[in-house]
Amino acid sequence: MSTAFVAPEDIETETLEAAVKARHWLHRHPEIALREYDTTHFITDQLASYGIETRQQTASGSADDRSDHQLGTGVVADIHGLQGDGPTLALRADIDGLPLAENADHPFASLNPGMMHACGHDLHTASLLGAAKELQGHRDRFRGTVRLLFQPAEESELGAQKVLAAGWLDGVDLIVGYHNHPGLPVGTVGISSKAIMSGNYRFDVTIHGKGAHGSRPEDSADPIAAFTAMSAQIQTIVSRNVSPLEPVVVSITQVRSGSAWNVIPSDLEFHGTARAFNRHSAELIQERLTRIVQGVSDAYAVRSDLDWSVRAVPIENDPDLASALARSAESYALHVIEPQPSLGSDDFADFQHSGIPGLFSFIGSNGDPGASGWHTPNFEAKDSALPYAIDYYTHAVDTLLA
Structure with a gap:
């Protein structure tokens, strides 16, 4: 399989092709909040193929297999840098779809009746898988620990609060996430020190x-x-x-x-x-x-x-993280902008309000005139946004765990 676009020089072509393939599988198989069982298995298997072991916990706190941890769905895993001790940086992607019938004619449309990835969480998940593959192959580039958080139930059921209660972010010093934005052209990264979601x-x-x-x-x-x-x-x-x-x-x-x-x-x-x-x-x-x-x-x-x-609660970005990652984004994004705030919301804010300094940004995923917005049957996030999203994650590690 080959992508329809050229991979940036700092992303291996194999990584990008794997991310596109993963994105298409995820888009075909959307699952709603706290029922992301096949999605969880898929993510776990992908990480295992990269040599990354998941670290879910049972309610008693002992290590167990992927089907018997506290939340039932979702994945958490660590990648340890080889440059020595350092902070733990969490990279978060949400994994759930929506109970909405898709109106699309592309070859990877939803196969699950009445469900679709109408908010682009398949893109988020695939880009974090791509970043995980890159980071696992280049652990000599950073110190400390990267915690991969594939969060269930962002759309409903208070998934972020459940993740915090389960202890999945215990010991995390910083957290970074993003949301695709169909109103912004591919290649655009929007980073702000202000509240960008309500x-x-x-x-x-x-x-x-x-x-x-x-x-x-x-x-x-x-x-x-x-x-x-x-x-x-x-x-x-x-x-x-x-x-x-x-x-x-x-x-x-x-x-x-x-x-x-x-x-x-x-x-x-x-x-x-x-x-x-x-x-x-x-x-x-x-x-x-x-x-x-x-x-x-x-x-x-x-x-x-x-x-x-x-x-x-409202997104409240850490100004120091925003400044550092905005400078970093200039090395890979076509356009780094101060994004217009959105009256949409994301429970990533719960992580920030729990006391973990965090940054949440927008990454352009379409930008065509009349592109459908989030939570609509015609929503479309383009594959070509994947390399910018992968870079967003990997450059966050390069910047914060250097």
Whole structure:
């Protein structure tokens, strides 16, 4: 197999071809959060072929095989440099796909019905496998330890928190990761000392009213009418409480109620997400949402339950790491940019907030006019982004473990 692009001089052609082949296999076989069993086996087998032994742990803390560690899926492994003792640097890639049917005609489209890599985690995983192969073959270039973290369940199920609880990052001094960005051209690497992805907050509301026949609305405590009022007021949380210069989003995304066209239902549930780059804004949204739900419920004689949960905190990059890796990127990237922040989120932030200095960046993966964004059936990350992603990892090691 040969790639459709030229490998950079510092990446072996064999490594890049293996990474492309791995990426295509992963894309054909997407698996959703905490069910990435075949993906886990594939990663483990690939690492073994490079002479890298995985180090999963059972709940009791003793070493065991890949099928019986604490999380059930995901892979962690170490590569020890030959230049002596030094820090432990974790390189992270997420491995899960999404419950979304793919609309693509390329030869490595998903074979798993209703599932696809609509966020490019297959690219992330393949690039870390490529970096692992390079680093294992050049251990004389660095000191300390590189910890390879193939994280499950980034899209849901709080995978980063589970990884931390399992102790997979115990002893790690620094951590580096990235996300592909279809809006940026291939060859672009975006590195910033600022927050580049927002916090992700979920709200779930259930309105308990009183049902009645549609011909007798006076007998009801109508949850639909209450929801309509709540929805209108929720739209003012940002517009009337947050400066227009500050990026904040509140969106209602799901509404469920009723089972008959002529009956006013007794209950209604709605769900949504909020995005913010700082704790103050997140707390303001939660406080205003709580007051709106309670106030409208009282006015409409219904009772409501509100649950607010933190799905991911904002990315907070370490300025020293950002500066060092931005300078390093100039040696391999076509364009090194200060990226525009995204109101998307990534639980890589949990590693940073646990006290591990970290850097999370964007790597251009498409850039074509009209390229589909993350979490869409037509999402496409290009193979040609792989060498830049591999270089991002290996240059991080060269820079931080020199």
